[in-house]
Amino acid sequence: MKSLVVENIVKHYDNQLLLDGVSFDVFQDETVCLLGPSGSGKSTLLRIIAGLEQPESGRVIWKGEDISSKPPHHRYFSFMFQDYALFPHLTVRENIAFGLRMRGKNAEEINPVVDRSLAMVRMQSFGQRRVSALSGGEQQRVALARALAPQPELLMLDEPLGALDRALREHLMSELRTLLKEVDIPVIYVTHDQQEAFNIADRILVLHESRILQSGTPSEVYYRPASPWLAEFFGFDNQIEGRVSNVSPLLIDTPIGKIHSNCTTNTFSTNDEVILVVKPDALRINLEGESEGFTGGVLDSIFSGGHYKMMVDMGNAVRFEFELDREFSMGHKINFTLDPNSVICYRKSQ
Amino acid sequence: MAQKSNWKRDITLLTVPLIFLIIFYLLPLAEIARVTISRFNLDEFGKAINWQVVFSALSFTFYQAILSTILTIGIGLPAAWLFGRFKFRGKNALRIASTLPFILPTVVVAAGFSALIGPRGWINIFLMQLMGLKDPPISILNSLSAILLAHVFYNTSIMIRVVGAALSQFDQRLEDAAQTLGASSWQAFLKVTLPNLLPSILSAVLLVFLFDFTSFGVVLMLGGPQFSTLEVEIYIQTVQFLNLPLAGILSLIQLFFTMLVTLALIRIGDSGFAVPIMPRMQEENMRSPRRVWEKAFAIGIIAILLLLLVSPVAALVFKSLLIEGSQGQEISIKYFLELFSNRRQSYFYVPPFQALLNSLRFALISSLVSLFLGMLLSYGLRVNSRFNRWVEWLIMFPLGTSAVTLGLGFFIFFFRGTGSARWYPWLIPMVHSLISLPFVLRVVQPVLRSIPANIHWAAATLGASPPSIFRRVDLPILWRSLMTAALYAFTISLGEFGATSFLSRPDLPTMPIAIFRYLGLPGSINYGQAMAMAVIILLVCVISMLSLDQLQYLSFRDKA
Numbered sequence: 001m002k003s004l005v006v007e008n009i010v011k012h013y014d015n016q017l018l019l020d021g022v023s024f025d026v027f028q029d030e031t032v033c034l035l036g037p038s039g040s041g042k043s044t045l046l047r048i049i050a051g052l053e054q055p056e057s058g059r060v061i062w063k064g065e066d067i068s069s070k071p072p073h074h075r076y077f078s079f080m081f082q083d084y085a086l087f088p089h090l091t092v093r094e095n096i097a098f099g100l101r102m103r104g105k106n107a108e109e110i111n112p113v114v115d116r117s118l119a120m121v122r123m124q125s126f127g128q129r130r131v132s133a134l135s136g137g138e139q140q141r142v143a144l145a146r147a148l149a150p151q152p153e154l155l156m157l158d159e160p161l162g163a164l165d166r167a168l169r170e171h172l173m174s175e176l177r178t179l180l181k182e183v184d185i186p187v188i189y190v191t192h193d194q195q196e197a198f199n200i201a202d203r204i205l206v207l208h209e210s211r212i213l214q215s216g217t218p219s220e221v222y223y224r225p226a227s228p229w230l231a232e233f234f235g236f237d238n239q240i241e242g243r244v245s246n247v248s249p250l251l252i253d254t255p256i257g258k259i260h261s262n263c264t265t266n267t268f269s270t271n272d273e274v275i276l277v278v279k280p281d282a283l284r285i286n287l288e289g290e291s292e293g294f295t296g297g298v299l300d301s302i303f304s305g306g307h308y309k310m311m312v313d314m315g316n317a318v319r320f321e322f323e324l325d326r327e328f329s330m331g332h333k334i335n336f337t338l339d340p341n342s343v344i345c346y347r348k349s350q
Numbered sequence: 351m352a353q354k355s356n357w358k359r360d361i362t363l364l365t366v367p368l369i370f371l372i373i374f375y376l377l378p379l380a381e382i383a384r385v386t387i388s389r390f391n392l393d394e395f396g397k398a399i400n401w402q403v404v405f406s407a408l409s410f411t412f413y414q415a416i417l418s419t420i421l422t423i424g425i426g427l428p429a430a431w432l433f434g435r436f437k438f439r440g441k442n443a444l445r446i447a448s449t450l451p452f453i454l455p456t457v458v459v460a461a462g463f464s465a466l467i468g469p470r471g472w473i474n475i476f477l478m479q480l481m482g483l484k485d486p487p488i489s490i491l492n493s494l495s496a497i498l499l500a501h502v503f504y505n506t507s508i509m510i511r512v513v514g515a516a517l518s519q520f521d522q523r524l525e526d527a528a529q530t531l532g533a534s535s536w537q538a539f540l541k542v543t544l545p546n547l548l549p550s551i552l553s554a555v556l557l558v559f560l561f562d563f564t565s566f567g568v569v570l571m572l573g574g575p576q577f578s579t580l581e582v583e584i585y586i587q588t589v590q591f592l593n594l595p596l597a598g599i600l601s602l603i604q605l606f607f608t609m610l611v612t613l614a615l616i617r618i619g620d621s622g623f624a625v626p627i628m629p630r631m632q633e634e635n636m637r638s639p640r641r642v643w644e645k646a647f648a649i650g651i652i653a654i655l656l657l658l659l660v661s662p663v664a665a666l667v668f669k670s671l672l673i674e675g676s677q678g679q680e681i682s683i684k685y686f687l688e689l690f691s692n693r694r695q696s697y698f699y700v701p702p703f704q705a706l707l708n709s710l711r712f713a714l715i716s717s718l719v720s721l722f723l724g725m726l727l728s729y730g731l732r733v734n735s736r737f738n739r740w741v742e743w744l745i746m747f748p749l750g751t752s753a754v755t756l757g758l759g760f761f762i763f764f765f766r767g768t769g770s771a772r773w774y775p776w777l778i779p780m781v782h783s784l785i786s787l788p789f790v791l792r793v794v795q796p797v798l799r800s801i802p803a804n805i806h807w808a809a810a811t812l813g814a815s816p817p818s819i820f821r822r823v824d825l826p827i828l829w830r831s832l833m834t835a836a837l838y839a840f841t842i843s844l845g846e847f848g849a850t851s852f853l854s855r856p857d858l859p860t861m862p863i864a865i866f867r868y869l870g871l872p873g874s875i876n877y878g879q880a881m882a883m884a885v886i887i888l889l890v891c892v893i894s895m896l897s898l899d900q901l902q903y904l905s906f907r908d909k910a
Contacts, residue, residue: 079527083521085524089546102533150532
């Protein structure tokens with residue numbers, strides 16, 4: 001069942017279009033990640049859903065009811081802010097109790113909930129501390145407990161791990177994932193970090209240039225990026241332009257030679273101008289005696305844990321990076337083919 | 351701050367400033383106490399102390415200070431809200447204008463209000479012409495209203511500065527967070543914003559009260575003879591009656607209360623939770639007034655501020671330029687030219703121009719002295735040790751000591767030491783340096799402390815000797831704060847009136863003293879000359895204020 005429907009949201013910021021008719025749904029029990037580079041309007045979208053900002057047009061619908069003009073404190077949504085926005089004049093306990101107090105609960109009702117929330121984030125012994133005495137990771141946990149304590153109907157998290165260092169982030173990511181699975185409410189999670197999105201999300205929405213470019217499960221979004229920009233966003237930097245020379249099998253003329261693709265996302269006709277994305281796992285070293293395919297010089301080969309990253313000179317000033325399970329020394333000439341399943345083809349206008 | 355402790359070097363650096371403080375601060379204060387207490391048991395003392403005078407001065411001081419503070423809060427808090435929350439056209443200009451009272455000497459303010467509401471002021475001239483009266487209809491001058499008005503003029507800028515800055519640095523996401531947790535916008539303000547602003551509101555109020563409590567020039571010049579605060583009474587008892595025991599008692603009472611407030615201020619500064627998380631973008635918190643009531647609020651406050659801040663200054667400038675010509679009013683620089691002549695041809699009445707030169711000379715000396723001492727202190731106090739914290743405290747104390755008390759201390763101590771008042775004027779730059787020193791230290795020290803030690807180590811390993819590290823590394827980093835500090839010191843010295851009034855000699859007056867003297871003399875030429883001199887100080891203040899703003903602006907831009 002659709003819980004939240006966001007319809008055609010338009011918003012400008014400093015006379016620049018920030019959100020250009022953005023629409024999406026969130027289902028009950030679903031964790032949706034809004035993924036996009038900074039400045040793509042993710043946070044603003046979240047603030048609009050929370051009621052902290054008004055869109056110029058468009059609607060926010062919650063369980064069938066248009067709540068676009070409801071003030072934030074009547075929406076029963078919780079928001080976990082980047083940098084956490086903990087109240088510095090209150091203790092950890094008082095921070096977590098704040099939402100319950102605002103909902104008119106009395107002390108007998110509040111105390112057990114606060115205890116449970118503290119236990120949930122494993123901060124039982126921190127209740128009386130001032131928030132300024134907490135480390136970043138501890139603040140993050142208190143912020144999460146504060147957001148969840150009033151038992152909101154929807155949880156929004158704005159870059160909840162953004163302020164933490166890498167090691168702590170990876171540790172807290174799995175913790176967060178478990179916690180979010182436990183609460184059976186819809187969650188909207190904003191991040192610019194793909195790894196985070198892949199770990200946390202049931203569904204990813206990629207936001208760029210005021211629009212949602214792609215929506216799908218993490219693996220769909222990663223393996224079938226919908227445009228060259230998305231491919232590059234996910235780290236597929238091997239891109240080259242070309243022209244279709246044969247439709248079936250799909251062959252493309254490029255400055256470095258003919259490349260074969262098994263791409264099925266589009267139908268192409270001869271002479272279409274296209275952009276090819278060659279994934280890093282595409283390289284197949286030729287066996288002794290095979291001579292078809294490409295020849296290239298190894299520019300660099302770096303061990304990066306489990307595989308080697310290899311820079312290959314493809315000729316014509318084109319360099320591709322591949323991942324390989326063996327090492328070649330610098331300057332070595334290699335003969336290889338490209339796996340057509342790992343070559344994605346896009347129309348150039350895309 | 352990973353500076354290695356080198357206490358021998360630090361003590362050497364601190365010696366000169368500490369000696370300065372002992373001679374020019376602690377000993378004069380001790381001398382006030384000694385003179386007062388040593389006569390306590392003698393008959394002479396009982397006759398000298400008129401307790402009626404003490405109590406009436408004390409109660410009036412409290413009365414006017416509390417009243418002024420309440421009025422200042424009434425205008426200052428809404429103004430701080432306007433500056434901390436809203437964007438509007440001309441905001442920066444108004445912000446700069448609102449810092450002007452901060453450095454404007456009391457004599458200039460007194461001259462400004464005299465030009466506006468005095469018997470010869472614009473409002474009275476206008477009303478007299480309108481209604482065909484012979485006598486000025488409004489006599490606010492020499493009344494409590496004039497004192498209160500001038501105090502509000504002065505201290506509104508403190509509220510704007512302290513509370514407005516706290517508000518603009520306050521992370522508005524805290525309010526957002528409260529709202530998503532179920533608080534209405536009013537509850538969010540009451541439960542989150544207000545508690546977080548409270549320390550800065552409280553310290554602003556205390557600061558305003560302290561300034562109102564120790565106000566001297568304003569009360570002396572605008573209040574008239576029937577209004578005597580502790581400060582004015584100390585001055586009158588010393589200069590007119592030479593009743594030093596009474597002046598001493600008043601001074602000690604005054605010192606007791608100002609120290610109390612100063613200690614409270616320090617406590618608030620220590621206990622206050624730092625205002626959380628700076629907004630990431632400049633002016634992220636700000637927005638234009640949108641709703642009708644917001645616009646009405648903004649326009650109303652801006653109008654009040656303009657009226658309050660601009661009208662006395664404008665009145666002053668016009669008064670100095672408009673003279674009574676043959677065909678009515680005309681614009682002329684006659685009053686300014688008059689400053690160069692000595693009409694009385696008397697030995698004691700040097701031309702006002704001479705006063706300007708004296709003032710500039712004293713200001714130059716005192717800014718050099720305070721800058722030198724401030725540098726020594728900043729370097730000597732780089733390590734955060736217990737002893738150093740004590741020294742820092744000690745330096746801040748002149749800030750909580752009224753200028754009149756300092757003046758009295760100098761007056762008594764150095765007369766006893768030398769038996770002569772002849773060289774008093776040369777103490778003027780010293781007392782000015784003493785007053786400027788806390789400001790200098792507050793400006794320079796944080797910048798010096800922010801220079802990481804490893805920069806020095808890096809310079810040393812690259813072959814720089816200690817002197818060249820100072821010249822090539824520290825000075826370029828410090829110069830902006832040094833300029834700022836020097837400007838502060840210069841401006842403070844140029845306008846200082848309270849302490850100077852005890853030490854100046856008729857033949858060696860400073861400009862503020864000359865203005866005070868000319869304001870009290872009859873005749874439009876004298877009055878016009880007072881206005882002209884006040885305009886000159888005003889000009890210097892405006893220039894230094896604009897430079898200060900520029901310096902801050904530049905350093906801000908570098909950080910961004």
